[in-house]
Amino acid sequence: MAENKFAAYICSGCGLGDTLDIGALEKVAQKEMKMSVVKSHPFLCSDEGVAMIKHDIAHEGVTHLCIAACSRRAKTEAFHFPSAAVSRANLREGVLWVVAEGSEHDEVRQEMAEDYVRMGCAEVKKMKVPAGNVKESSSKKILVVGGGVSGMTAALAAADAGYEVVLVEKTGELGGFAKSLVKRVPFAAPYADPQPTGIEEMVARVRAHAKIKVYVNATLAETSGAPGRFAVKIATESGSLSEELCGAIVQATGFTPYPIEKLPELGGGQPNVVDQAGLEALVRQAAGGTIRRADGKEVKSVVFVQCAGQRDATGQHLPYCSGHCCATSIKQAIYFKDANPEVDTVVMYQDLRVPGMGEDFYRSAQKRGVIFTKGKASQVKGGDVCQVTFKDLILDEENTIEADLVVLATGQVPVAGVNLDEWTATVTAAESGDETAKGKVSELKNISVLKLNYRQGPDMPQFKYGFADSHFICFPYETRRTGIYACGPMRRPMDMFQAQEDATGAALKAIQAVENAALGRAAHPRAWDLSFPSARLEGCTQCKRCTVECPFGAIDEDEKRFPKFNEERCRRCGTCMGACPVRVISFENYSVDTVGSQIKAVNIPDEFEEKPRILILACENDAYPALDMAGIQRLTYSAYVRAIPVRCLGSVNTIWVTDALNSGYDGVMLMGCKKGEDYQCHFVKGSEMAFYRMSKIDDTLKQLGLEPERVQSYEIAITDNARVAKLINDYVAQIQEMGLSPMKGFG
């Protein structure tokens, strides 16, 4: 391997040269940081400047370079040198644009710039170019679990893009819930009539597709491995086990209707009160003729009660809205009207929810004479003559209508496997000897769909109400189990159209996962990232914090109880690195050292200079851009701070903080994203863990004789440009009031 050669390039453009002493910066890089090549350029991002750097890489053997110019968020195309390790010293957005103008600030401004050059040089010296980890034997086969509309759609979507698919269906035939439907709601203009479901054609296509292998009467017995190498054991009815090697998984295990028996007040369980599925069965039986009840009597009047056991604020039933039921009831009312226009059909709703073009479907039902009554049913009595007692919300009166049949629009209950919170609690209890818990564990194992042998549990983590949804609005497929994607009503309540869209999207993500795994790249949100964590296991104390805290369940334990990193599951957040008390985990280009050396590189003035130094560790996705944008908007903040972007606050190892304080920093600001229920962290708990870890740091501070205020954690949103500037200034003022750190000079 060729020797490393370190270079620093300092830009004097954008006014940097007018305000900063570039020569002094060069000297810092050269003399102090011992960079072998140090050059400045009046316009470093110009073709000429970039050519100069490229030349040095190609002909001067430069392998590591620090670009001291603008923010790492700017000029990424120009400063793109894939073969070299690159650090960016942020002189423009981080110094020039945020330090107050005027010569009285020249000194502190220059000190700040020099420190950033020191930090950039120190960082790059510890960096390696991520080599990536291309895997020749990676499987690109997609496993689809569930053979309903969502599962079949995902299978066909992936197969039509050229990927092999294995489809596993629990029951004896494909088609799922949709198979029981007579017709579906329309998906295209004119949105007027119920449409054939097309399920039989779909099943036939799946069956005939050369790239799809179907297992029916089959469930997963065990899933191990990682993207690109999931070893899947499939248990079939005959008792035999088949094995498939798959690259990614789409879970499409659907829903069950909320049990009507749980709604006795709405007539659940009483004669002639059915749910929407029950009505489909009656209509199917009618085979296009007169729709009759179970007792054979012709239905001449029917009432649809919307939101039955849904949108429930009492805590007894489903709190959410299933979204599809208004359109479904409209479709079902049309079944009656199309069979016999004389049938009285009433849809009783509180808010009619037919978004988009569903409005046209609503109109088409009204045109057919379906009556829509805004009312809330309080009681339904089944029987030969059913009675629906309700509050008419328009006429503002209690009323009762009679009908031959009542249809309750109940909601969708997701089938998403085991709730991992329950799993973890049960397993922990079982491990401590609780006998009931032991029984419960095997019970939970039976509920599990994926049967993952992950240390963190056998299924995908669930979001609210048992749906295995993503937590992110911009990224509906941002899964917490890399390479495993949920779709259809197990992800969110949805109709057939949405389920097909969703399944197609999930199939794409599965394809992406197998492609990324083969290249040794991370998955979203760091899809470009070729670095991966490595651990010096000889130093490991088997504390298990990395295995427990990894937000993606990427780390298992090997037979000797050492952490076993499944690199393809890793999302490169560095939470394990932050967790490790003995600091044995690192990435090639991001490690305890790359950050630690930056912290140490800062020049700490002695206590008599009265210039505090505050370390900022900023989440690179929200806080660091906010700091940057403060610069772009020319908001000023104190020149006493030194900011280091981190992949996630979860990656912040407390050693950085204690090292900083030991070496004389006067304060540390940790800037992460929002935590709590509506957390913002794309690595799930980074911010939360940092807050937790910092709350534990108080003891250390006490030992050092430092005030707890010397370490502060903040939730910063990306829009907080102005706020972040103010927080910095307030904190610096607070530190100045408190007095500088007594640790100076001891570090």
Added chain:
Amino acid sequence: MTTPIATQQTILVVGGGIAGMTAALEAAECGKQVILVEKTPSLGGRTAQLYRYFPKMCHPTCGLEINLKRIKGNPNVRVLTMTEVVGVSGSRGDYRVTLKVKPRYVTEACTACGDCARAVSSEIPNPFNYGLDKVKAAYLPHAMAYPLRYVIDASIVGTPEGEAAKAACKVGAIDLEMPEETLELSVGSVIWATGWRPYDAAKIQPYGYDRFKNVITSVEFERLADPHGPTGGKLLRPSDGKEAKNIAFIQCAGSRDENHLRHCSRICCMATLKQTQYVREVYGDEGKSTVYYIDIRAIDRFEDFYQNVQKDPNVRFVKSKVARIAENESNGNLILHGVDTEGYHRYANEHDLVVLAVGMEPEIVGIPLPADLVLDTSHFIEGSRTGGMFGAGAASSPLDVNRAVQSATAASLRAIQVIHRSATTEAA
């Protein structure tokens, strides 16, 4: 500009909002070549102009930052801004596309230092803030703009102002002679992620958007709430800059209305519920919101959000389509006339500010499109006759961001299927 390399294995994505960025990135991260064209000077689209998202109340720019990072890190995506599609011919797997690239008058050499803006005094209505304030005629679209490059507005080209901007640029990035260009590309599939625009509220005559200063649209309200907006996040009403503490939100302003948009725009109920919480955030118990609605469409888990807002004593719900608005000339307040239909209660309510929850209209309304595209009655894109072009996001249906991204991801795979099919038939 150099014409980007494109082949029948390339996917063209039209529109650089969240759906277009997603469609482009998802395909690119599967290893496909993508060209992403955007007609404005920067990516992000309308979501970048939102303050927060429902139901998490998080910031759209957070996701934008991630998507921009993905774009910066992926050589498979080529981005063309200020570019529009003016012609498409051919069929599935083999389209020829004509693009028109408007001059930005600023080259890639721009470092976004801002010297040009300081040299210019002319101002134009700020497109990022829906014209609620002004911006210099040499401007950075917004703090998160990508590409991070200034734009010289055409209005100052050929004037001394333009020359002043050019003279101020130390890196020579301003080219006032930059021509409009036409590019011809060959691509395999086209994803239309052309998005939506707020329905023209002035057309809803009884609400007086064109007559009363304190009647604004929901998208404008987003800008008021945003700390990056024209009021720095203060909810100040346009007529007199007074704090608006008693705000009316009118639902279905244009939507579900055969005189305007016959579809339901899906997002407006949730957007309003979210905006009532902006009012709470700014004023606490002093801020009052009244929501005038027909049906509250808080679908699926959004219901939680609705139930929480219902518990907020400062938010009142009136089931009524407001009939008309009159202005109280003495104080600029608005008087809303209508009937609460839950039991027939007539009202004439006075508010400081009225926010019209305007509907989503496809951005492509009024634009000539390839005959291959299939549109529904509201001009949302259903697909194409030959099956090689797809709608994605709000161009395909009025969708919230989450569903738009879901739709864009699906469209991305459909486009991949098209080029996969043509690649395999070619090989055969």
Added chain:
Amino acid sequence: MTTANQQALAKYKNDFLKEVEANVEEGHWVRMCMQCGVCAGSCPLGPHWEHSPQKIFMMIRAGKREEVLTSDSMWMCTSCYNCIVRCPRKLPITHIMHGLANYAHRLGLAPKGQPTREIAKLFWNNLIKTGRVNELKFSLAMYFKDGFSQGVKNALAMQSIGLGLMKAKRLNPFEILGGHRCKDAAGIQKMIAKAREIEDRKKGFA
């Protein structure tokens, strides 16, 4: 109860919506209302209505036949068309209101002495005589509808307006002698009688 009303009740039993759809002008639109209430708020005479149009539609759907047909609400409509212009479902609300009023009248259920209804009757009777409206006779008929002494009082109260109209040649005192008429008044009357016969047959009043 009138025979027509009895027949209608027997025919439609409790299905008032079907009855309205069959017998009321534009009645088939009632089912299309989505209860937004914009009509209710748009009506300039709204505060004087017992039930707003949107509520009437809901009452029809709820089978409140008696309440709707005996109500004076639809008689309040002045045909300003605000509701029609604003209705998001494009219901011809004005026409439905007149249709309902007319139907209630034909069934004999319309409120007695309701002023709008009385004026409508006077206007109609005035018009069909000659095929032209005789303003003077129409005005006098209105003044004196509540008796002679009230008529004199009304006439005196309106005196100055009457004189003004005369000066402006908008009111001809000689109209009292029969007034202007169309060329074939008898023909007009025949035509109207025929039209009525057709309508009665269609709506089952024959």
